[in-house]
Each structure stands twice: as C-alpha cells, then as structure tokens.
Amino acid sequence: MFKSKSQNTDNNRLEDEEDELDEAEIEELFQQQIPTSIGEEEHKVFIVHPDVKWGSRKQFLTTAALQMEEAVGLVNTLYNWSVVDKIILSTKTPEKKRIFGKGNFQALTEKVRATPGVTAVFVNVERLSPSSEKELQEAWGVKVLDRYSLVLHIFRCNARTKEAKLQISLAEIPLLRSRLRNEAAKLDQQGGGSRYIMGSGETLYEVQQRLLKERELKIRSALERLRRKRHLLRSQRKHRDFPIVSVMGYTNCGKTTLIKALTGDAGLQPKDQLFATLDVTVHAGQLPSHMTVLYVDTIGFLSQLPHQLIDSFSATLEDVTHSDLIIHVRDISHPETVNQKVNVLNVLKNLQIPERLLNSIIEVHNKIDLIEGYEVGDAEVIPISALKQHGLEVLKEKIEEAVVKYTGKQTMTLKVQLNSSQLAWLYKEATVQAVDDVGDDCTANVKVIISQAAYGRYRKLFQVT
Ligand SMILES: Nc1nc2c(ncn2[C@@H]2O[C@H](COP(=O)(O)OP(=O)(O)OP(=O)(O)O)[C@@H](O)[C@H]2O)c(=O)[nH]1
Numbered sequence: 167m168f169k170s171k172s173q174n175t176d177n178n179r180l181e182d183e184e185d186e187l188d189e190a191e192i193e194e195l196f197q198q199q200i201p202t203s204i205g206e207e208e209h210k211v212f213i214v215h216p217d218v219k220w221g222s223r224k225q226f227l228t229t230a231a232l233q234m235e236e237a238v239g240l241v242n243t244l245y246n247w248s249v250v251d252k253i254i255l256s257t258k259t260p261e262k263k264r265i266f267g268k269g270n271f272q273a274l275t276e277k278v279r280a281t282p283g284v285t286a287v288f289v290n291v292e293r294l295s296p297s298s299e300k301e302l303q304e305a306w307g308v309k310v311l312d313r314y315s316l317v318l319h320i321f322r323c324n325a326r327t328k329e330a331k332l333q334i335s336l337a338e339i340p341l342l343r344s345r346l347r348n349e350a351a352k353l354d355q356q357g358g359g360s361r362y363i364m365g366s367g368e369t370l371y372e373v374q375q376r377l378l379k380e381r382e383l384k385i386r387s388a389l390e391r392l393r394r395k396r397h398l399l400r401s402q403r404k405h406r407d408f409p410i411v412s413v414m415g416y417t418n419c420g421k422t423t424l425i426k427a428l429t430g431d432a433g434l435q436p437k438d439q440l441f442a443t444l445d446v447t448v449h450a451g452q453l454p455s456h457m458t459v460l461y462v463d464t465i466g467f468l469s470q471l472p473h474q475l476i477d478s479f480s481a482t483l484e485d486v487t488h489s490d491l492i493i494h495v496r497d498i499s500h501p502e503t504v505n506q507k508v509n510v511l512n513v514l515k516n517l518q519i520p521e522r523l524l525n526s527i528i529e530v531h532n533k534i535d536l537i538e539g540y541e542v543g544d545a546e547v548i549p550i551s552a553l554k555q556h557g558l559e560v561l562k563e564k565i566e567e568a569v570v571k572y573t574g575k576q577t578m579t580l581k582v583q584l585n586s587s588q589l590a591w592l593y594k595e596a597t598v599q600a601v602d603d604v605g606d607d608c609t610a611n612v613k614v615i616i617s618q619a620a621y622g623r624y625r626k627l628f629q630v631t
C-alpha cells in the first residue's frame with residue numbers, strides 16, 4: 167500500500183520500486199531456455215485435431231473446423247513455420263492419456279511418416295502428458311507439440327515488456343515441473359532418484375524442486391511489484407478523471423489498428439499475426455466534444471487458449487474491470503466471425519466483469535472494406551474500417567454518447583471568474599482540459615470534463631445559473 171503524502175513522493179516511490187526490479191534478472195529468467203522450448207528453427211507441421219463427437223454430424227464438423235482453423239492460424243503465426251497437412255480425428259478421450267484409439271493411431275502414424283518434409287506434429291489438445299508426448303514423439307520420429315507449448319512459444323516470440331516476459335516465465339513453470347517429475351520417475355526406476363546428495367539431507371529431485379519453487383516465487387513477487395505499480399498508475403488515472411474505454415476482441419480483429427486510428431498514436435504497431443499485443447497499453451484520444459478518453463489495448467482472445475496461460479495473463483485484463491466502457495471489435499470478414507463473437511462474450515462473462523460494464527459494450531464490425539456493400543442489420547452496431555479509417559466519426563460520437571450515459575461525465579465550457587476560487591475548485595473536482603480567452607474582465611472559458619453531480623455542486627457553490 168502506498169500512503170505517501172504527495173504525488174511527488176509517490177513518484178519517487180515508483181522509481182524506487184522500479185530500481186528494485188533487476189532488469190538483468192528478469193532477462194535471465196526469460197532467456198533461460200526451458201528444456202521443452204522450441205527454438206528458432208523452421209518447422210513443417212502436421213496438425214492433428216482430435217475431438218469428441220457430439221451433437222449432429224454437422225454441429226461436430228462445424229466446431230471441429232473452427233478449431234482446426236485456429237490451429238492452422240497458430241502455426242502460421244510463426245513466420246518460418248508452415249502447415250504440410252491436417253486431419254480431424256474423432257476420439258473418445260481427447261484429454262486422457264491415450265488420445266487415439268488403436269486403429270486411428272496406426273493410420274495416423276503411417277500418414278505422418280509418409281508425409282514428406284514434416285518436422286513436427288501439432289496435436290491440438292490443451293496439454294499432452296509428458297509420457298504421451300514422449301510416446302508420440304518416438305512413434306512419429308518428429309517433435310510433438312500441444313496447444314500449451316505452441317501458444318507459449320508464440321507468446322515468447324512476441325514478448326517485449328518486463329511484465330509479458332515474467333508472465334511467460336511463470337507460465338513455463340508447469341512444463342518444467344512435469345518434466346522434472348518425469349525425470350525423477352525415470353531415475354527412480356534406475357534406482358538413483360531418491361539418493362541423498364552428500365551432507366545436504368536432500369535428494370537431487372528435492373533440490374531441483376526447491377530451485378523451481380524459488381524461481382516461481384521470484385517471478386511472482388516481481389510480477390506483484392509490477393502489478394502494484396499498475397494499481398497506483400490506475401488510481402492516478404482515475405484521479406485525473408479521464409473515462410477509460412477498453413478495446414477487446416478476437417486476436418487479429420484489428421484492435422490495435424483501431425486505437426491507432428482513434429488516437430493517431432504512431433507508436434502502435436498493428437501486425438498481421440495472432441497475439442501481436444501481449445500487454446495492456448493505454449492511449450489517449452479525443453472525442454468530438456474534445457473530451458479526452460483513454461483507450462486500453464488488450465491481448466486478443468482465442469477460443470481455446472490454454473487455461474493456465476489465461477491464468478497467468480488474466481492480471482493484465484484487470485484493467486478492463488476498471489474501465490467505463492468496452493468496445494468489442496469483430497473482424498466481420500472472418501469466416502468464423504459469429505462463433506468468435508459468442509466466444510468473446512463468454513470469456514468476458516467469465517472474467518467477472520461487472521454487469522454495468524457488460525451492458526455498456528459497443529459492438530464494432532471491422533474490416534468492412536473487405537466485403538463489398540456490407541450492411542449491418544442492427545442500428546446499435548457500428549460498421550468501420552479501421553485500416554481505411556471509415557466510420558470512425560460515427561464511432562466516436564457513439565463512444566461519447568455512451569461515456570456520458572455510463573459515467574455521467576460530460577465536457578462543458580464554463581465561464582469562470584479568475585478572481586474567485588472557481589478555477590481551483592474545478593481543478594480539484596473535475597478534469598480541466600483547457601483555459602482560454604483570458605479577457606480584460608478577468609474571466610476565462612474553461613473546458614472541463616465534469617460529472618453531473620460535480621456540476622450540480624459547482625452551480626450551487628458559486629451560484630452559477
Ligand atoms: N482490410 C483490413 N485490414 C485490417 C483492418 N483493421 C485491421 N486490419 C489488419 O488486420 C491485421 C491485425 O490487426 P491488429 O490491429 O494488429 O489486430 P489486433 O486485434 O490488435 O491483434 P492482436 O494484438 O494480435 O490480438 C493487420 O494486418 C491489420 O492491418 C481493416 O479495417 N481492414
């Protein structure tokens with residue numbers, strides 16, 4: 167908790183905290199290649215999507231096709247990777263030890279072996295147990311990946327900031343732990359695993375486990391410190407009273423492009439790849455009445471993002487629960503856009519976002535430039551092209567309307583007596599955006615973002631009509 171008296175002290179503390187975080191240490195944690203990590207080599211990938219049959223054949227095939235498409239998208243995200251072949255297999259137990267039935271497994275093994283150039287098989291399940299990973303690897307003679315290791319690899323390639331790097335290092339811990347357990351079991355079979363290290367009273371396995379635990383604690387405490395810093399920034403932001411608008415949606419739908427278009431922030435880099443944005447970043451933009459709002463760029467959704475990965479990244483979504491408004495961006499040119507919408511809304515519900523905020527969602531249909539004559543059926547939905555900057559004025563008006571509705575804040579220009587305490591009061595109770603036209607009569611036009619309640623008090627206090 168920060169109990170400093172002035173903002174200045176807070177700032178100093180912020181810097182102190184920053185110093186406590188050893189940059190080199192974070193880099194070391196991150197660079198330490200985990201044994202299962204994939205490296206930078208080129209891969210030609212065979213994708214297997216095992217799925218349990220459910221509903222009608224059509225329903226089954228539709229969902230399986232969406233998930234296969236996502237799997238292909240994941241592989242293509244990596245610039246020197248490509249898909250050589252793909253297959254959907256129905257299975258009874260996709261998450262169990264034996265994923266494939268005997269017949270299926272044999273047929274699959276023959277197919278993989280007969281595929282020229284293949285260097286890896288991506289089995290599209292959340293996690294493979296280390297033993298089945300090993301078994302499949304031996305049968306197919308190539309690297310075997312599950313969604314956890316692949317998504318982690320993609321995150322690793324895209325991580326830029328300290329927080330993202332730490333979160334990835336944390337997400338790797340379960341992989342390291344299960345690998346360690348596996349190795350210990352192997353050593354035990356050979357009769358060496360439980361031997362004590364001379365004089366230490368610990369076995370090798372116990373030492374390794376302890377080191378891993380220490381690594382985890384180190385990462386967690388570094389993350390906690392960053393998080394506290396973010397809380398502080400957030401409370402300072404709140405104090406400034408700028409409305410906060412979170413921009414959310416499926417990965418690659420155009421969130422970053424849209425924020426760039428709304429704010430003109432040249433530092434933003436949209437990319438045609440999944441998970442280009444791994445950190446929550448905040449960018450200021452102006453609405454038609456010149457009210458300043460802060461747009462929060464967020465990590466994109468994916469229908470089957472592994473749970474543990476979501477856990478380590480959910481903290482980054484904390485900011486969203488504190489926003490005033492959500493914009494849900496949809497890539498309307500994507501063949502699975504409807505399923506994607508359902509998925510995003512489900513994730514939002516699971517994030518325990520307040521009801522008020524869920525009701526405030528503005529749905530935006532992006533990439534309309536890719537569909538000739540696109541028309542939305544719903545008057546509440548705003549069609550845009552973030553890339554071509556079409557529809558942005560209408561969107562800004564809609565955002566402003568919603569901000570006023572949900573926050574009670576509006577932009578006003580007030581005529582203020584400079585020889586009274588009016589201006590000081592406004593600085594304290596509202597957000598002063600500009601002070602203009604200081605004339606001879608000692609008045610100024612002051613542009614403020616002010617809540618209805620504060621404006622009521624202002625009028626009463628200074629007897630303004
Ligand atoms: N044709 C077209 N392409 C767009 C439009 N908006 C975004 N794109 C493209 O879509 C790709 C993804 O854009 P981003 O803004 O990085 O998407 P994002 O939602 O931030 O993606 P993640 O950060 O990975 O979740 C880029 O290649 C953009 O140029 C649009 O209106 N029309």
Ligand SMILES: [Mg+2]
Binds near residue numbers: 421436442443463464
């Ligand atoms: Mg982005």
